[in-house]
């Protein structure tokens with residue numbers, strides 16, 4: 277059986293509506309919650325229902341939520357992690373029970389009228405001592421050897437450092453032995469391979485973590501589930517990565533057309549095609565929700581994503597501004613479900629184009645400087661690490677591009693020396709950074725500083741003052 281992204285989204289929401297859950301529209305990527313930088317899960321907009329501050333007359337809710345996760349930045353481009361993604365979810369705030377949630381999840385994924393996934397390829401995990409969940413899955417017909425226990429890292433879920441949280445149970449799809457690492461302990465939750473693909477998380481939200489780390493019980497037992505739409509779409513389309521599903525393929529296609537590269541022919545180009553497809557979507561939806569590029573908080577996340585997209589465009593050989601072509605395609609592919617993006621399209625185009633122009637100029641001057649440095653080198657010499665670092669640190673010129681250009685000129689870069697400079701700089705930054713909250717600005721900064729220059733905003737000074745060389 278195959279289903280499109282649109283069919284899965286529809287079917288999920290109708291299924292849970294029929295169970296009595298009220299359909300809520302996606303909330304904004306800007307959360308109504310000061311403890312959270314960006315919306316990272318379907319449950320965010322329901323926080324006060326979990327806490328008992330609000331009550332819902334219905335037995336629960338369901339939604340398809342726009343999400344943005346900065347903690348996954350390092351993994352963007354792999355098979356399963358996107359920065360922006362859609363999360364299908366069903367929720368209960370003291371309404372329907374854990375038993376219902378498990379029974380309905382199983383009905384939805386295996387039922388012939390719904391996903392119809394083959395039970396022998398499904399694996400469930402539960403939190404350490406959650407025997408109740410094991411029995412509930414078993415009652416659905418899941419054999420015990422398809423149910424395993426995992427610890428806090430995988431099976432205790434929280435949106436952030438404080439707020440509603442609890443033990444969870446996850447559903448994995450076995451993609452087949454050929455995806456396995458062959459390790460002795462390979463199974464759901466394996467860190468070494470993608471054989472078992474996590475696609476749905478059922479959280480039994482029962483605690484409300486406080487600032488001091490304590491875990492008082494919430495006033496009632498709750499349910500919070502999240503299923504990655506891009507992941508389940510890939511599964512339903514017999515594809516092994518998010519990017520091979522119908523929706524993201526459309527964006528990969530834009531990159532292929534602009535760069536002249538065919539997806540699947542070169543690992544590095546493929547990664548750039550994936551990163552640009554992902555980041556372009558994140559940027560489009562962030563601006564659509566009113567975030568503007570800036571030097572801190574959300575605006576900074578947006579600017580970093582935008583610039584990373586631009587330089588990956590260059591890595592693929594795209595010349596000139598190009599993100600507008602992605603924005604157009606995103607409106608075409610997703611406008612039916614997110615009409616606000618189409619309405620803000622001219623604003624998005626304008627902001628994206630302005631950032632592309634500025635950062636493009638930074639890249640141009642970096643390329644000139646690098647060419648001059650290469651000219652100075654003796655035959656066979658490598659580019660010194662401190663030169664690469666200065667390009668990165670002072671001129672905002674990404675190390676990936678430095679390496680790429682050096683390679684084309686038949687030169688190596690002294691990466692050991694470069695890494696040493698980076699480590700030193702990161703330690704300095706860390707010492708002065710105020711690491712206030714998990715998943716916030718500083719984490720993003722650290723994650724991205726490996727690829728984008730820490731001080732690239734000096735590029736603006738260059739526009740205003742004569743270049744300092």
Ligand code: ATP
Nearest residue numbers: 345348356357358361474475476477502503504507
């Ligand atoms: P992973 O272990 O793969 O990083 P997770 O455990 O962090 O995922 P959850 O917080 O449990 O993910 O989110 C619920 C569901 O949302 C996941 O099961 C997955 O289907 C989807 N999801 C989570 N993160 C991403 C992402 N970065 N890109 C795409 N889908 C995601």
Ligand code: MG
Nearest residue numbers: 345347348357
């Ligand atoms: Mg994760």
Ligand code: MG
Nearest residue numbers: 429430446474
């Ligand atoms: Mg996980």
Ligand code: MG
Nearest residue numbers: 430446474477
């Ligand atoms: Mg999970």
